[in-house]
Amino acid sequence: EIVLTQSPATLSLSPGERATLSCGASQSVSSSYLAWYQQKPGLAPRLLIYDASSRATGIPDRFSGSGSGTDFTLTISRLEPEDFAVYYCQQYGSSPWTFGQGTKVEIK
Amino acid sequence: EVQLVQSGAEVKKPGESLKISCKGSGYSFTSYWIGWVRQMPGKGLEWMGIIYPGDSDTRYSPSFQGQVTISADKSISTAYLQWSSLKASDTAMYYCARHPGYSSWADYWGQGTLVTVSS
Numbered sequence A: 001e002i003v004l005t006q007s008p009a010t011l012s013l014s015p016g017e018r019a020t021l022s023c024g025a026s027q028s029v030s031s032s033y034l035a036w037y038q039q040k041p042g043l044a045p046r047l048l049i050y051d052a053s054s055r056a057t058g059i060p061d062r063f064s065g066s067g068s069g070t071d072f073t074l075t076i077s078r079l080e081p082e083d084f085a086v087y088y089c090q091q092y093g094s095s096p097w098t099f100g101q102g103t104k105v106e107i108k
Numbered sequence B: 001e002v003q004l005v006q007s008g009a010e011v012k013k014p015g016e017s018l019k020i021s022c023k024g025s026g027y028s029f030t031s032y033w034i035g036w037v038r039q040m041p042g043k044g045l046e047w048m049g050i051i052y053p054g055d056s057d058t059r060y061s062p063s064f065q066g067q068v069t070i071s072a073d074k075s076i077s078t079a080y081l082q083w084s085s086l087k088a089s090d091t092a093m094y095y096c097a098r099h100p101g102y103s104s105w106a107d108y109w110g111q112g113t114l115v116t117v118s119s
Helices: none
Strands: A004-007 A010-013 A019-025 A034-039 A046-050 A063-068 A071-076 A086-091 A103-107 B003-006 B010-012 B018-025 B033-039 B045-052 B057-060 B069-073 B078-083 B092-099 B113-117
Touching: A004 A086, A010 A019, A019 A034, A019 A086, A019 A103, A034 A063, A046 A063, A071 A086, A086 B045, B003 B092, B010 B018, B018 B033, B018 B092, B018 B113, B033 B078, B045 B069, B045 B092, B057 B069, B078 B092
Parallel strands: A010 A103, B010 B113
Antiparallel strands: A004 A019, A019 A071, A034 A046, A034 A086, A063 A071, A086 A103, B003 B018, B018 B078, B033 B045, B033 B092, B045 B057, B069 B078, B092 B113
16 A cells, blocks of 8 residues: 655645645655645645646646656645645556545744 | 435444445536545544545545545436444544546535534
8 A cells, every 4th residue: 555645744835825735655656646735624625737737627727746657746826815724646547546644834 | 406315424342343434416427537635523634535526436544444445326416435343443434425426626615514422
């Protein structure tokens, strides 16, 4: 099973700042089969990025994904108030699919 | 509009059985996979398993194999997650989600079903 480790656990930033979230895999994720989701309290997760760098439908271009192999990054170029949430990475290249433990982006 | 609508919250006792549902609409239900994800209180997301309603091909995470059963009824565009004997540790929010393929992301999610198991 591929273990995904997200860092940092919590990111304290102000609106307008840049957020960089990391997701490291215990072994290579085949074909960059990695997604990022955003979850706000009391709501279901929302797909942001798939295949490591493709933005999902309707996702603003301030969200971008990069990486391959074992190291992946989600970047939010300028934080908007609605971006403060928990972010999860997930790999779907090797069964069982697995999630990282999440990074909380909070208002500083 | 693609929608996944899950059944309502449940409160059960340990040892009881339960089946929760996820009804898809706005797309061809038999052409996409449906996955299930657990989120225990205050914790992260855990992938449980996935089913292809077109032919009921089902795969489980080893952590959940034998603990739950995933099924689907394509005639009513509904997927199910069931337990034969609940434990207190099954208390969690359960989400269904649509996957365009087997090895793929989850593009649409249900609203979640909260299952509480308590004596």
